[in-house]
Each structure stands twice: as C-alpha cells, then as structure tokens.
Amino acid sequence: MNTGATDFTARWAGIASSALAGLSTADFRTRWKALADSGVLAGVRDGPRGVVTDTLAAIEGLGIGGTSPGLCYALTSQHFGVQSPLRAAGSAAWAALSEGVERGDTLMCHALTEEGGGSDPLSMATRAEPANGGWVLTGRKAFVTAAPIADHALVFARTDVERTPFALSAFLVDLSSAGVSRSEPFPKKALTDVPMGAIDFDSVRLGPEQLVGREGAGLALLTTTTSWERGLLLGYALGPMRLVLDRTVEWARRRKQFGRPMGASHLVAGRLADMATLLHRSRTLIFAMAQRFDSGEPARRLASEAAMTKVSVSEDLLSFTQHAAALGGVRSFVSDTGLTADLTDAMAAAVYAGPNDLLRVSVARELGLPVEN
Ligand SMILES: Cc1cc2nc3c(=O)[nH]c(=O)nc-3n(C[C@H](O)[C@H](O)[C@H](O)COP(=O)(O)OP(=O)(O)OC[C@H]3O[C@@H](n4cnc5c(N)ncnc54)[C@H](O)[C@@H]3O)c2cc1C
Known part of the structure; x- marks a missing residue:
C-alpha cells in the first residue's frame, strides 16, 4: 500500500473508533447506523483511487479501528453483494430504496438459500406467480444474514417450474409486507455479531416494479x-x-x-x-x-x-x-x-x-x- 493509502486507511480506523465509542454493548442496528453515518455505505468518493477500491480500503480501516468481524462482514456483504450489483442492474425498486440504504436507515439482506437447496439455486422451491399485473410470492428462505432485523430483502424465486437458466427471477421485497414473517435469530457460531435467520413468504403480494430486471433474469443477476x-x-x-x-x-x-x-x-x-x-x-x-x-x-x-x-x-x-x-x-x-x-x-x-x-x-x-x- 502506498503512503497516501495508509493515511487513508488510518483515517477510517479513527472514524471507527470514534463512531463506536461507548457502543460496545449497543445493538447491531445502532452500531450499523453509527458506522453508516461516516458515509461508507454510500461508497467512498473522496479517496485517492476508484470508489470500489477506496470503499474496500475504508472497510479495512474500520476493521483496524476495532469494528467487529461480524459487523465488517455485514457492511462488506451489503455494500458489495447487494448494493453494487443492484445499482448496476438499475431497477426502479432499487432507485426508490437506495438513498435509505446508503444512509444506513434501511438494512438489506440477500435471500437465496433454502433449507432444501443451498449450493444448487435451480432447485429452489420459493415461487412467484403472476397475479393482477404483479406477483404473489410463497416460500421460505433460510440461513440468511441479517434476516431477523433487515427491512428489505433481495429475494430469488422460481417463476418457471422447469430447471432452465431462465427459471428464476429476483424481487425487492419490503419485509413489513403482509404475509412476511421472520424467525428468531439462529444460534450461529460464526460471525456471531450479525444475526442470521429465516424468512417465510405466505402469498406476499408484489407490485410489478418489485421485479429486478426482467422475468427470468434471476440467475443472470445472481x-x-x-x-x-x-x-x-x-x-x-x-x-x-x-x-x-x-x-x-x-x-x-x-x-x-x-x-x-x-x-x-x-x-x-x-x-x-x-x-x-x-x-x-x-x-x-x-x-x-x-x-x-x-x-x-x-x-x-x-x-x-x-x-x-x-x-x-x-x-x-x-x-x-x-x-x-x-x-x-x-x-x-x-x-x-x-x-x-x-x-x-x-x-x-x-x-x-x-x-x-x-x-x-x-x-x-x-x-x-x-x-x-
Ligand atoms: C456465515 C454464513 C452466512 C450466510 N449468509 C447467507 C445469506 O445472507 N443469504 C443466503 O441466501 N445464504 C447465506 N448463507 C448460506 C450459504 O449461501 C450456503 O450455506 C451455501 O450456498 C451452501 O449451501 P448449503 O449450506 O445448503 O450446502 P449444501 O448445498 O447442502 O452442500 C453441503 C456441502 O457439500 C458440498 N457439496 C455439495 N454438492 C457438491 C458437489 N456437487 N460437489 C462438491 N461439493 C459439493 C459443499 O462443500 C457444501 O458446502 C450463509 C452461510 C454462512 C455460513
């Protein structure tokens, strides 16, 4: 790392220690918001390199500043595993959500895995069926990071019964919608600072704008x-x-x-x-x-x-x-x-x-x- 980048990372280590001061026993959302107030979730745009590299270096700095591995994992996972690809996909549902997510007010999760199929997404049972110009979502996602406390989920569901590359579609789902219920946090052993759980979708009504990309483009988004x-x-x-x-x-x-x-x-x-x-x-x-x-x-x-x-x-x-x-x-x-x-x-x-x-x-x-x- 060059000297500028070292100074840059050290600055983010300092941001973490002051943001988290006095919050060691605070709940996950409080610490999440304290770190998000630094602007890290919006992507770091005032650094010496590109926004991806500088955001990564900022997260490295937050870790050096004492942010727990679980919180670092959750920040990295949401920023790079959800926000960056959704921004690239450019859907209307994401445009409506992005500001709150970048401020740290809206917490996202990535709901793909099911009890019956983790490694093999095309075996998933969760399905979205067309209804009244939108969709009805039914099924259960499990082992999802942040599921018990998230506000919105990127959900992958089957929109075709066949096992083809176009069988899946992706939806942005408000987890306060009627028909959504969440499990208690699973008693997990790894990255214990961020909760994990299951989400049940019982005939949840989705508008057409909640589809990310086209119908059948879920595997491509994945x-x-x-x-x-x-x-x-x-x-x-x-x-x-x-x-x-x-x-x-x-x-x-x-x-x-x-x-x-x-x-x-x-x-x-x-x-x-x-x-x-x-x-x-x-x-x-x-x-x-x-x-x-x-x-x-x-x-x-x-x-x-x-x-x-x-x-x-x-x-x-x-x-x-x-x-x-x-x-x-x-x-x-x-x-x-x-x-x-x-x-x-x-x-x-x-x-x-x-x-x-x-x-x-x-x-x-x-x-x-x-x-x-
Ligand atoms: C800390 C943590 C956080 C997670 N967060 C999320 C999340 O936010 N959202 C989400 O959707 N999921 C999440 N997951 C779940 C994760 O994506 C799944 O565990 C993963 O996809 C594997 O699925 P599985 O555990 O059901 O393994 P299975 O599919 O049951 O497979 C079990 C193991 O067998 C091996 N295996 C299976 N088939 C083959 C094969 N054909 N060839 C070789 N090896 C094989 C693999 O090593 C695999 O690990 C998380 C998991 C962990 C551990």
Missing part, C-alpha cells in the same frame, strides 16, 4: 451478485487479520518461554512470517479485484477470477487463523483474552458465497474440463 461477493466479500477480514497479526507479534515479543522471548524461536518467527505473507497475498488479490471493478469490467466477465480469489483468500484466512491459534496457546480458546482465535469464522468463509469445492468445479470448467457440479 451471477453478478456472486461475482461481486466472491471478489470482494473476504475484504471484510483484512482489518481484523491486521489486528490479529499485530497482537500476535506483540505477544511473541512479550511472552517469555525457556528463558527468552517466544519470538526468538525460529519456528514461532516462521509462523508469524507466514501470517504476514497470507495477509499480504489476500490483500493483493482482493485489491486487484477492486481495481478491476473500478475499471468498469462487467461483473459476469470477472466470475472466474472472483471465484479463484474467494477460494484463495478464504483458505488463506483459515491458515492464518490456525497459526494465530497455535501461537496464542490456551488463550486462543478462551473469550476476551485478546488472543481468542475465531476458527469458525474462517471455516465459514469456505461455505458462504459458494462452497469452495463447487467454485473449484466452475474454475475447472472454465479451463475446458468436462466437469459438472
């Missing part, structure tokens, strides 16, 4: 949302990784074992060097993706590189966390020691935004191999 997510979502972890690296270095310098600092052991020093390398590689890959988005390349053309970035960074995040866990000793497995290692967060990254093994299959298919999911 290719766009997943390219953004796979390319940039793991950016949420860059700030928290920096904090873990700094703390672990400090611990290895301070902790005395065998009559010398732990960091004087070549094996300990080697693990720390590996952690720095894993973080460097992850930053390099994700910021390279951000530059590609800034240069205006269409998301669908970046699908394969986004998949490779997601696989690489999620697996580097796990290796990085394993090194941190080994070096923290017992403190890695006890809360609030300053060295607690979130191995579950790192493992979850191999599952969301497309399980890594299925992404490997799609990369291999791009290479020309006759392999299907």
Whole structure:
C-alpha cells in the first residue's frame, strides 16, 4: 500500500473508533447506523483511487479501528453483494430504496438459500406467480444474514417450474409486507455479531416494479451478485487479520518461554512470517479485484477470477487463523483474552458465497474440463 493509502486507511480506523465509542454493548442496528453515518455505505468518493477500491480500503480501516468481524462482514456483504450489483442492474425498486440504504436507515439482506437447496439455486422451491399485473410470492428462505432485523430483502424465486437458466427471477421485497414473517435469530457460531435467520413468504403480494430486471433474469443477476461477493466479500477480514497479526507479534515479543522471548524461536518467527505473507497475498488479490471493478469490467466477465480469489483468500484466512491459534496457546480458546482465535469464522468463509469445492468445479470448467457440479 502506498503512503497516501495508509493515511487513508488510518483515517477510517479513527472514524471507527470514534463512531463506536461507548457502543460496545449497543445493538447491531445502532452500531450499523453509527458506522453508516461516516458515509461508507454510500461508497467512498473522496479517496485517492476508484470508489470500489477506496470503499474496500475504508472497510479495512474500520476493521483496524476495532469494528467487529461480524459487523465488517455485514457492511462488506451489503455494500458489495447487494448494493453494487443492484445499482448496476438499475431497477426502479432499487432507485426508490437506495438513498435509505446508503444512509444506513434501511438494512438489506440477500435471500437465496433454502433449507432444501443451498449450493444448487435451480432447485429452489420459493415461487412467484403472476397475479393482477404483479406477483404473489410463497416460500421460505433460510440461513440468511441479517434476516431477523433487515427491512428489505433481495429475494430469488422460481417463476418457471422447469430447471432452465431462465427459471428464476429476483424481487425487492419490503419485509413489513403482509404475509412476511421472520424467525428468531439462529444460534450461529460464526460471525456471531450479525444475526442470521429465516424468512417465510405466505402469498406476499408484489407490485410489478418489485421485479429486478426482467422475468427470468434471476440467475443472470445472481451471477453478478456472486461475482461481486466472491471478489470482494473476504475484504471484510483484512482489518481484523491486521489486528490479529499485530497482537500476535506483540505477544511473541512479550511472552517469555525457556528463558527468552517466544519470538526468538525460529519456528514461532516462521509462523508469524507466514501470517504476514497470507495477509499480504489476500490483500493483493482482493485489491486487484477492486481495481478491476473500478475499471468498469462487467461483473459476469470477472466470475472466474472472483471465484479463484474467494477460494484463495478464504483458505488463506483459515491458515492464518490456525497459526494465530497455535501461537496464542490456551488463550486462543478462551473469550476476551485478546488472543481468542475465531476458527469458525474462517471455516465459514469456505461455505458462504459458494462452497469452495463447487467454485473449484466452475474454475475447472472454465479451463475446458468436462466437469459438472
Ligand atoms: C456465515 C454464513 C452466512 C450466510 N449468509 C447467507 C445469506 O445472507 N443469504 C443466503 O441466501 N445464504 C447465506 N448463507 C448460506 C450459504 O449461501 C450456503 O450455506 C451455501 O450456498 C451452501 O449451501 P448449503 O449450506 O445448503 O450446502 P449444501 O448445498 O447442502 O452442500 C453441503 C456441502 O457439500 C458440498 N457439496 C455439495 N454438492 C457438491 C458437489 N456437487 N460437489 C462438491 N461439493 C459439493 C459443499 O462443500 C457444501 O458446502 C450463509 C452461510 C454462512 C455460513
């Protein structure tokens, strides 16, 4: 990173610490709004590079400033996985919502997964049927980040019974509509700061303007949302990784074992060097993706590189966390020691935004191999 960018990231770290001061026990929406007041959800337009790169660097700075990994994840997921592709799709429903979303007043979620089908979207059961010029939505989405507290959802539903690339459509749904109900938060183990849950749609009436794009264009929109997510979502972890690296270095310098600092052991020093390398590689890959988005390349053309970035960074995040866990000793497995290692967060990254093994299959298919999911 050049000096300007370092100053820039440090400025965002300062923004996080002052926005979140005194809010450590506040609920998710209060902390969300406090961070959104910085303008991060509107996209950072006064930085030294493009808006995607600078927003990513701002989120990295928010993480370095102490924003929890769950909150960093939720910000990154909504900004890049929902707002950016919807802005590119340019629907009327999004135009009406975008201002409130960018201010942090309206919280969105991305409702794709169902209990009966996660990896395979074309197997989804949720359906939207035409009625009175609009649609009637019926079904259940599950394991959706922010579902218990969100205001609106981007919902993918079947508008054709056949299993074809045009069977799905996408809708923007107001979650206060009649017929929508939400589960209690699921007791999840990863990224615990942001709730996850299910949404039931019981004959929910939708106007024609709530369709995003054309009928049957849901899978195409999903290719766009997943390219953004796979390319940039793991950016949420860059700030928290920096904090873990700094703390672990400090611990290895301070902790005395065998009559010398732990960091004087070549094996300990080697693990720390590996952690720095894993973080460097992850930053390099994700910021390279951000530059590609800034240069205006269409998301669908970046699908394969986004998949490779997601696989690489999620697996580097796990290796990085394993090194941190080994070096923290017992403190890695006890809360609030300053060295607690979130191995579950790192493992979850191999599952969301497309399980890594299925992404490997799609990369291999791009290479020309006759392999299907
Ligand atoms: C922290 C977190 C946040 C999430 N947030 C959201 C959200 O906001 N919105 C949303 O819609 N969903 C969300 N999800 C759900 C996520 O998208 C799904 O978990 C994912 O799509 C996989 O679906 P599944 O868990 O049902 O796995 P399944 O489809 O049941 O597959 C199980 C595992 O088997 C493997 N597998 C299955 N089939 C194959 C195959 N043919 N080849 C190789 N391997 C295979 C994969 O490794 C997969 O992980 C989230 C998940 C997590 C962990």
